[in-house]
Amino acid sequence: MPDLAARARTLTDLHTAPEILVLANVWDVVSARVVAATDGVRALATASHSIAATFGYEDGENIPLDLHLDMVGRIVAAVELPVSMDMEAGYGDPGETARRAIERGVVGGNLEDRMQPLDDAVAAVEAVLRAGRDAGIDFVLNARTDVFVQAPRDADRGRLVDEAIRRGRAFLDAGAPVVFVPGVVAREEIVALADALGPRRLTVISVPRYSLPARELEELGVARVSTGPFTQRVALTALQDATAEIVAGGVLPESTRTLN
Template identity: 80%
Template sequence: MSDLATRAQTLLDLHTAQDILVLANVWDVVSARTVAATPGVKALATASHSIAATFGYDDGENIPLELHLDMVRRIVAAVDVPVTMDLEAGYGDAGATARRAIEVGVVGGNLEDQMKPFDEAVAAVEAVIAAGRDAGIDFVLNARTDAVARAGDAPRGQVIDEAIRRGQAFLAAGAPVVFVPGLVDREEIRTVAEAFGPRRLTVISVPGVSLPARELQELGVARVSTGPFTQRVALTALQDAAAEIVAGGVLPAGTRALN
């Protein structure tokens, strides 16, 4: 088995393990190395929003794919754990983008449906799964539905039903897990997790809102990630430190030499 296939299998196994997979998203080499060196970390996930912000672009496929992939390639080369990439919505061709991601060493990825027509969204999932199969790996697609994130004022029951409908279709198309951002309510998480089956649902941890990872694990969630929020944690610490020293103070005493 190739190293790439081994990493893909390792990442897949982490989603079905007894313990929930917790991914603190990274955006460059130093953040990747810092998180990878943290005890208990077994895989990394990139955050497209954060990578785009690093180069001065807004989120939403505004960063050129070449630049995005180059940063991900650098991250993969800098660590020894499996890396999953945020593919956004696939940059116009989900299958082709997944193939290029695999070429730089990625073994999993998020893919947004952006609430596109149902059949189109399912076809994109199928294209990514096919790209992994053609490369000889079990690409770990975290198929994302924006049914909840883009719900607006729609009746909540209908929103959850649509998230389940799309998620179940993505699972049937070959995705091992489904990402439902915006899902933070305990009972809604329980409902969706039960509809998908054990260790099939992934969610994002939102500061001050989300349940702790240990409680998500009890609800049957496979994976929790942090999206752009880890970068915001870092930037918050940076701005707070800058404000303190500019105001006549000193840098935090507990600062560690992590680079």
């Protein structure tokens, strides 16, 4: 078993450093090894959506937790970098799920609030952090609020920003080092969140065609940008495009590299 406390400290330092932490989410051992071997990669994060899809399950805690944890454990064992797990909403027991993830070598994780009452969401955050302390590590919790992803299309964006700030501050006060606000891509909303939560406290997801470049997010004080299910979709897009080309009478791309 690797030195979990050291890996947790490394992951914490990567979130607080002046340079933004860029995480290309992975979903199995081969994707983890390819990403980990890429220049500039300093940590890994799993994507629950992508792991579920790998086994034929829909996102949203439909994949059995044992199967999910087994894949995450395989990823941890295959790389030398700190690994953060997407724990979804904690499978009904965030503290226990975090404990089991830590047993497999995970040192950080996402936890969705799914817009449950704030007191309950804060209690879930506290349970995960307590599981880390019980294991002797400072678990790097990326406390996620679903304010934007659950909002209707016609919702008042200013009110959503205010609610994300309210919930995010509560998670920070409970001890979470960073707050994840998926669904935010507009510069002015990111600025408002980063200013209210503090420098290197906000994490966002990169969305194709809509998100700001990582270097600009860094300038705005964002701590971390991840890719969620989109990296798997990049891989699947390349697979489908290559398949269509060869089925149509062509050849595989000349740019294909031996990565496994």
